[in-house]
Amino acid sequence: MARWMKFRRPDACDFPDHFGRLDGDWVDVHAGDLFTAPKPTGERVAVDQVVCLPPGAPGKFIGLWNNFRAAAEKAGNAIPTEPLYFIKPATSYAGHGAAIRSPANYDGRVVFEGELGVVIGRRAHRVTPEEARACIFGYTVVNDVTALDLISRDASFAQWTRAKGADGFGVFGPVIATDLDPQTLVVRSILNGRERQNYPISDAIFAPHQVVSQLSYDMTLEPGDLIALGTSLGAAPMKPGATIEIVIDGIGALINRFTPPEHAAETVQ
DSSP: OOOEEEEEEEOOSOOOOEEEEEETTEEEEOOOOEEEEEEEEEEEEGGGGGGGOSSSOOOEEEEEESSSHHHHHTTTOOOOEEEEEEEEEGGGOOOBBBEEOOOOOSSSSSSEEEEEEEEEOOOBSOOHHHHHHHTEEEEEEEEOOOEEHHHTTTSSSSOHHHHHOOTTTTEEEEEOOSSSOGOOOOEEEEEETTTEEEEEGGBBOOOOOOOOOOOOOOOBBTTTTTEEEOOOOOOOEEOOOOOEEETTTTTEEEEEEEEGGGGTTTTTT
């Protein structure tokens, strides 16, 4: 298994973004393209000396809805026959340690949703489920932040894009982990030290390779694209000042603080 991260040197002014393979408290810096044989540069840097960035720059960030049996059963939702999804814009992307804030014109509930992120490593266009397995590069941790009250504010139009697409609402990282069996993974969400979510990926209605296959018939998936597999029971609103930690053993912990808009520049140390 490898765990890849993207980072920035705090004092760098030119070409500030780098990536490398995480090894304990150190990062082995690599060059080239993450998805096509990255090469080690021989340089090693300490994790505590760099700023962690989102580990990728997806051309598309796709989020699934109603993809876990336990949550569907409790909500009274029918089991879908195909993936139900929305897309988050690139301006929503944020990484480990970044502050999460409400949009300036919104004063309603902001909800965390701990999820598994599926990272595409090979172009997928009309692939079978078995072919889709080879198109998955690895997995990351996702917090699909949602302005909950916006979704149904207008009875004539469900505002999924607006509710989930605000700046900083597409949080993922801190790494992309490869060579994992997603069916063995468990997602936990911890709000201010209290566990609020704990659910197995094996409860998903559509497993990662099935999702990749079905989506590839709607749109071509490119290397770097990210699919958030959906969430289960326990997603809840955050209050300003709250710390939210999404943990998937084998990948890592994605930690962020929910702050009022005027404090959005703060980061978790």
